[in-house]
Amino acid sequence: MTEINIENLPLWVQERDIVLKYNTQATWRYGEQPDYTRSNENLAKESLCNHPANSLEKLVQNLVRTFDIEANFKTNPQEWLSVVQDKFRMSTNGGNSYKLEDLVQAGTYKLLIGNTQHYQATQEDFESSTQLFHNAFPDGFLWEVLEVYSAPPTIAFKWRHWGHFRGNFKDYVPTEQMIEVVGMSVVKVTENCKILSLEHYYDNGKFLNQLTSGGKMGTTIQQQPTPEGKPAANAGKQTLLGFFRRFLPSKPKPKSANLSSSGCPFASLLR
Numbered sequence: 001m002t003e004i005n006i007e008n009l010p011l012w013v014q015e016r017d018i019v020l021k022y023n024t025q026a027t028w029r030y031g032e033q034p035d036y037t038r039s040n041e042n043l044a045k046e047s048l049c050n051h052p053a054n055s056l057e058k059l060v061q062n063l064v065r066t067f068d069i070e071a072n073f074k075t076n077p078q079e080w081l082s083v084v085q086d087k088f089r090m091s092t093n094g095g096n097s098y099k100l101e102d103l104v105q106a107g108t109y110k111l112l113i114g115n116t117q118h119y120q121a122t123q124e125d126f127e128s129s130t131q132l133f134h135n136a137f138p139d140g141f142l143w144e145v146l147e148v149y150s151a152p153p154t155i156a157f158k159w160r161h162w163g164h165f166r167g168n169f170k171d172y173v174p175t176e177q178m179i180e181v182v183g184m185s186v187v188k189v190t191e192n193c194k195i196l197s198l199e200h201y202y203d204n205g206k207f208l209n210q211l212t213s214g215g216k217m218g219t220t221i222q223q224q225p226t227p228e229g230k231p232a233a234n235a236g237k238q239t240l241l242g243f244f245r246r247f248l249p250s251k252p253k254p255k256s257a258n259l260s261s262s263g264c265p266f267a268s269l270l271r
Contacts, residue, residue, distance in 0.1 A: 003054045012066045012081040013059050013193050016040075019066050019081075027076045034073050039140045047144050048160065060157050061145040063193060064185075068143070071108050072130070077101060083195040090198040109133055112200060118170075118208040132170065136211060137163035137179075146182070152193065158184045165211065173214035181207045 006013060011022055017040070020033050028034075051057040067082040077085050077100045088100045092112050103111060107126040114121050124132070133141060141163035149156040161181040165174050183202025189195055 003052075004056060004059055006054050006059055006062070009059070010081075010192055010194075013062045014066075015062060016065045016069065019062075019069065023081065026074055026079045029073045029075050034069065039142065042140055043142055043144070046142065046162070049144055049146060051145070056151060056155075057145050057148050057157075059193070060148050060155055060187070063189075063195070064145070064159075064187070065143070067195060067198075068108070071103055075104060077104055081194075084190060087196050088198075089196075090200075092200045093202070093204070094199075113204050113208070116204060116208055118212050135167040136165055136169040136174070138167045139164050152189050153191075155187045155189065156184065157187075158182070168217070169211040171216050172212045173217050175210075175214040177210075179207070179210045 011019055016036055020036075024033075026033075049057070051061060063082060070080045070082055074080055080100065083100060085100055089097045090103065090111065091097045092114065095114065098106075098111050105126065106121075107129055109129045109132070110121040110124055110126070113119050121129070141161060143159065143161050146158040146160050149158070159182070161183070162178055165177055165179050167174055181202055183200060185201065186197075186199040187195055188197045
């Protein structure tokens with residue numbers, strides 16, 4: 001797409017560190033500006049995209065990152081730079097349309113995820129919800145733009161959210177694996193690139209399934225692999241034998257593992 005001289009554009013579409021450098025008078029949620037040093041280091045190592053400095057992709061990424069700073073750390077809506085305060089609306093997967101005040105009070109996680117099997121937004125507040133995901137991703141939950149499909153005033157783009165699941169999510173065991181969420185958003189902006197509305201689309205169920213795949217603490221049982229890392233050759237025979245034993249006279253046997261919480265990939269089908 002056409003090259004843009006971002007340096008001549010407003011502060012809210014500049015790099016995140018520049019936004020923080022010149023936005024010193026804001027009322028910050030925790031009394032001081034956020035520090036993105038570790039996040040920047042991880043982004044440099046793990047990002048898939050390295051957008052040219054004056055590309056539309058870079059502009060969109062900068063704008064949304066400024067919005068993310070304000071959504072997480074600014075408590076006074078009138079101090080937000082990235083949005084038109086009295087017109088801003090945000091929705092996820094075609095759901096409720098939220099105002100800026102809703103975002104300040106609830107936080108991004110609650111409004112982006114909603115009520116699901118493994119996460120109940122109505123049972124969380126800003127602090128508890130934020131801490132929940134900070135615990136799960138102690139190294140950060142990073143975000144980047146992958147592709148931009150249309151130019152302002154209506155910008156459609158694809159994005160990627162990812163982090164390494166190394167801390168507990170509720171009472172679920174961390175898998176140590178990278179969890180990646182890919183979605184798309186549509187953002188409508190003014191002539192000076194302030195956000196009027198944000199529509200997000202992604203599979204929140206898939207995201208939460210990854211966070212709960214390790215089972216609950218104290219109940220997860222891993223199948224012992226062979227030296228080649230494969231299930232034992234007689235695993236299927238044992239299962240078949242167990243089926244026929246149901247028709248034989250019962251006799252004392254050792255307590256078996258709880259299949260619903262085991263490492264078996266088909267456990268959920270056998271509940």
